[in-house]
Amino acid sequence: MKEKLAILGNPPAFEKPRSTSNLIKPNIDSFLNYIKPSYSKGNLVEDNSLIQELENRLALVHGSKYCIAVCNGLWGLVLAINELKLNNKTEIIMPSLTYRRMADIAAWLKMTPHYCDVEIKTLGISAKSVENSINEKTALILAPHPIVNLCDVDGLLNISKKYKLPILFDSVEASYACYNGKSIGTFGDAEVFSVHASKFLNGFEGGYITTNNFDLARKLKAARNFGIENNQDLITLGINGKMILPHAAMTMSSLDLLETQIKKNKLRFYKYKELLEKVEGIDLIEYDSVERRSFKNILVKLNSQWPYSREVTLKILQKENMVVRPYYFPPLHKKEAVYPTIIGNLPNTELLMNDYMLLPCGEFVDSDDIEIIVDFLVYIESNSKEIKIELAKNNN
Amino acid sequence: MKPNNSIKTNNLPPWDEFQKMVQGIWEREYYTNHGPLVVDLENRIENLLGVKNAVCMTNSSIALMIAIKALDINKKVLIPSFSHLNIAQSVEWAGVEAEFGSIKNDSFVIDPKGIQAETNENIELVIAVNDFGMVSEIDELEELARQKNFRLIFVSDSFFGENYKEKKFGHFGDIEIFSFNESQLINGADGACICTSDNLLADKLRNIRSSYGAVKKVPIPYTGNGRMSEIQAGLSLLSLDNFENKRNEVLKRKNEFNTIVEKTEGVSIYNSINVCCNFILVLNCVKLGINLKDVTHKLKLINKHIELFKFYGVEIYSPYKRKSFPKNSLIDSSIGLPSNITSEEFNEVVSILTQNIK
Numbered sequence: 001m002k003e004k005l006a007i008l009g010n011p012p013a014f015e016k017p018r019s020t021s022n023l024i025k026p027n028i029d030s031f032l033n034y035i036k037p038s039y040s041k042g043n044l045v046e047d048n049s050l051i052q053e054l055e056n057r058l059a060l061v062h063g064s065k066y067c068i069a070v071c072n073g074l075w076g077l078v079l080a081i082n083e084l085k086l087n088n089k090t091e092i093i094m095p096s097l098t099y100r101r102m103a104d105i106a107a108w109l110k111m112t113p114h115y116c117d118v119e120i121k122t123l124g125i126s127a128k129s130v131e132n133s134i135n136e137k138t139a140l141i142l143a144p145h146p147i148v149n150l151c152d153v154d155g156l157l158n159i160s161k162k163y164k165l166p167i168l169f170d171s172v173e174a175s176y177a178c179y180n181g182k183s184i185g186t187f188g189d190a191e192v193f194s195v196h197a198s199k200f201l202n203g204f205e206g207g208y209i210t211t212n213n214f215d216l217a218r219k220l221k222a223a224r225n226f227g228i229e230n231n232q233d234l235i236t237l238g239i240n241g242k243m244i245l246p247h248a249a250m251t252m253s254s255l256d257l258l259e260t261q262i263k264k265n266k267l268r269f270y271k272y273k274e275l276l277e278k279v280e281g282i283d284l285i286e287y288d289s290v291e292r293r294s295f296k297n298i299l300v301k302l303n304s305q306w307p308y309s310r311e312v313t314l315k316i317l318q319k320e321n322m323v324v325r326p327y328y329f330p331p332l333h334k335k336e337a338v339y340p341t342i343i344g345n346l347p348n349t350e351l352l353m354n355d356y357m358l359l360p361c362g363e364f365v366d367s368d369d370i371e372i373i374v375d376f377l378v379y380i381e382s383n384s385k386e387i388k389i390e391l392a393k394n395n396n
Numbered sequence: 397m398k399p400n401n402s403i404k405t406n407n408l409p410p411w412d413e414f415q416k417m418v419q420g421i422w423e424r425e426y427y428t429n430h431g432p433l434v435v436d437l438e439n440r441i442e443n444l445l446g447v448k449n450a451v452c453m454t455n456s457s458i459a460l461m462i463a464i465k466a467l468d469i470n471k472k473v474l475i476p477s478f479s480h481l482n483i484a485q486s487v488e489w490a491g492v493e494a495e496f497g498s499i500k501n502d503s504f505v506i507d508p509k510g511i512q513a514e515t516n517e518n519i520e521l522v523i524a525v526n527d528f529g530m531v532s533e534i535d536e537l538e539e540l541a542r543q544k545n546f547r548l549i550f551v552s553d554s555f556f557g558e559n560y561k562e563k564k565f566g567h568f569g570d571i572e573i574f575s576f577n578e579s580q581l582i583n584g585a586d587g588a589c590i591c592t593s594d595n596l597l598a599d600k601l602r603n604i605r606s607s608y609g610a611v612k613k614v615p616i617p618y619t620g621n622g623r624m625s626e627i628q629a630g631l632s633l634l635s636l637d638n639f640e641n642k643r644n645e646v647l648k649r650k651n652e653f654n655t656i657v658e659k660t661e662g663v664s665i666y667n668s669i670n671v672c673c674n675f676i677l678v679l680n681c682v683k684l685g686i687n688l689k690d691v692t693h694k695l696k697l698i699n700k701h702i703e704l705f706k707f708y709g710v711e712i713y714s715p716y717k718r719k720s721f722p723k724n725s726l727i728d729s730s731i732g733l734p735s736n737i738t739s740e741e742f743n744e745v746v747s748i749l750t751q752n753i754k
Binding site: 231 | 407411414418422425429455457458461480482485488489577578583585586617618619620621625628631696
């Protein structure tokens, strides 16, 4: 074993890192063909034709009436919340177990994140957890879908209706999913997506917002252009939040690969599923078998039989160039913030926050890699006693 | 795809150079998160301008928001009374209040004498804008900042590579921002770059931009996403490769434009013939017999980056209310043109402006 583990000074299992980022690689000619007409016009920012084509295509994928492409997901969330929040209210309800920058989004809006708990079954927020956090200051419910499967959409919509609160879904990790047979992208007041290279669609950088609300779409289109509508009227607070054309062309080329990607993702997922049967201490979080899913992420839970803490597991695997990541760690309520936050009752978050991790996936991971990864997991599980002794000797 | 050099690209690099750059990205499979091209671009800018730190960003509007947060400004910010809406909005997003400072009567730049009284103890930051060939009195502003203890940001969008009193732009104030929008000579399809000699400030900028590329972890108020992608960096690098040639071309064209307007009554170029930057055409609308409002649409159709100042200044919009409108001779009688405007486009502009002259 001394000869096997990189953490003990041996060569890593992989020469090049295998990460959890999707990094799909569109066809280069497809990208060049999409960008060429705008390039010929010498126009990579202001030419709206490709942006509109992309927005129409994405609206069709999601079944939404409108789509607004933006420079990235973070500013997409900021602009959408700014349009949707209730006036004179200050709190945004969001989970603590979520994207590490989510609370910073509230800070840009000079609002207060109010952390609510997640459900053990979905890892997402629910009607119950949100309802516990609603008060007279609540301005909006921000509902990020968890990394695998979805949060309780119907329950959340009911709560939003009951308390007359706007609800925005962060659907970055649910790009290709369906809820009760209906595409994600049409729920709540709006939904926000990212096309960062690590996400389902690779657009270099970028994001988009879907909605069925005409007035919201109109305002968001202005908001990404300094708040100006039709080059003359200032209708809202804006920034330069435009998606640039090379990013739109990249997203279009990624969309061309959508079906191929799903097939590859499924192959990876089912390979993991088949092989992880051999690892007693690790449970694979399965995708819904009935609804449409992207199968992009490989999320596992370290159960009570797994012999190492997650921290040690991550250390061992990362040394092997398996760039595994803890699931949203630390949760937001454990992070120090210079702005005010409200921490609700978070028993499930506390219970779950050290148990989950993401295994390598995406374009750089093939079937053979998965075999190497899982064989390695089997090895460290079955030799845990000796490994722990060696790690202790080496101060790990 | 086969190379196609017949494509007209304005200030973009030739298509085959672009294709080659894209090919490199495809080979490296590195698309964003402070990739090798962004690293290369930042190094190149640091060497070219002789600045300690160049931090590349998504665009100049987001760069300014992040710059204000990195300076940790909590009181008020003084901005020029006449400036692009983006300046006031970036201040607002950064969570602080903007006040409008005096500008000179014969240009759009902030007036150091005028803001003497306006920079009271509540003003923690002054944002000065150098654009359209108009340069602030930089030395005076820097001296005032020292005396009154406020921070200073220069938004020097179109002055990349130019000098002020034999010193390159990029060295002024606490922070200086350049736009790499397609209207500028460095075309990064809307990128931007922040320059600063303050290493701690640079670390803060890098931490707020994203953890990728943050050399050192330092305390910051909160993060944003100001990342520049590899394709933006690749485009900017190609512009840099050809920078001197492009600059000379622009200067040559500007001289040609000047010759044209010298023969045209009622039109002149504002004070920037020898500087490679966006520039202003000063118009005598009475002599020309035109109302700028009537030709706005036609001018915008020629080039989207032609600025009609009627829609430019933030003061025309609610809720941005200025104390008083300056007695400025330029605002209502000039238009802004991008540095890379072509000869054909320029001739079209002049022809529209002089349409009523017999």
